[in-house]
Amino acid sequence: MADTQELFAELFGDASDGEGAGSPDEIDNEFAHHDALLQLMNDSTFLGSASTPHVDEPVPGFKIHRNALHPALCTAFFDWLSAEYFPHTSTDTSAKRINQGMHFGAMTDASTPFGFLSRMCCEHPLLLPKEVRERPVLFDQAIINLYDPGEGIGDHIDLLRFGDGIAGFSFGAPALLRLRPVKDDDIERAARYADHDNGVVPGEVSAWIKPGDIYAMAGEARFRWSHGFPALHHSGDPVLDGRRISVTLRKLA
Numbered sequence: 001m002a003d004t005q006e007l008f009a010e011l012f013g014d015a016s017d018g019e020g021a022g023s024p025d026e027i028d029n030e031f032a033h034h035d036a037l038l039q040l041m042n043d044s045t046f047l048g049s050a051s052t053p054h055v056d057e058p059v060p061g062f063k064i065h066r067n068a069l070h071p072a073l074c075t076a077f078f079d080w081l082s083a084e085y086f087p088h089t090s091t092d093t094s095a096k097r098i099n100q101g102m103h104f105g106a107m108t109d110a111s112t113p114f115g116f117l118s119r120m121c122c123e124h125p126l127l128l129p130k131e132v133r134e135r136p137v138l139f140d141q142a143i144i145n146l147y148d149p150g151e152g153i154g155d156h157i158d159l160l161r162f163g164d165g166i167a168g169f170s171f172g173a174p175a176l177l178r179l180r181p182v183k184d185d186d187i188e189r190a191a192r193y194a195d196h197d198n199g200v201v202p203g204e205v206s207a208w209i210k211p212g213d214i215y216a217m218a219g220e221a222r223f224r225w226s227h228g229f230p231a232l233h234h235s236g237d238p239v240l241d242g243r244r245i246s247v248t249l250r251k252l253a
């Protein structure tokens, strides 16, 4: 595991694994949010939404399960992730603040926050292909990203070190996810560098991802399309202009 963490530190730069909290107040805050989250996770009232699950598939292998998580759970996840991974960044908007955390290890225990999210990905049988859903360990790496208003992530294909089947959750502000077809010759490069070009690519697809939605990329969408969240300019809408924290679940190949 140490080797893996070193490897990812090298690939992704500085990132925390929930070790940012330091002062007694920060630690109390982290535990309080963790307890509040666990209570909601254990309360069946908050499991899923009242609406019938609906899965869109605008690109082969790219699916969105709308309203999979109750709004109260989304708020609890946002608060816990903020306290656990970004305790010093609630007000710090400087370019040097920590804006990424990581978690490693099989997410097989649904009583833990990441195990819970992993299990939610299997609640809807159409979200991930059967061979992904039924592998012994569905996910063993989570990346937690913090975005302040006006921030996004360039178009990229996730590193080919990760296997098929990637799931994303978004808490806080909604965000626009963009998928673009990648030519065969560009796949290797797209898996190494995020591209910040804002030009329009023929065939690109965009979808709003809201708190409570789960999106999944498998097969063609995972390996042959790039994805990114373009930085959006301030809209004046307090919800759209809010902070966003995402959790992306992946499996080391």
Ligand SMILES: O=C(O)CCC(=O)C(=O)O
Binding pocket: 143, 145, 153, 158, 168, 169, 170, 227, 228, 229, 246, 247, 248
């Ligand atoms: O922040 C997100 O929702 C996506 C993050 C992502 O694509 C990545 O970290 O590779």
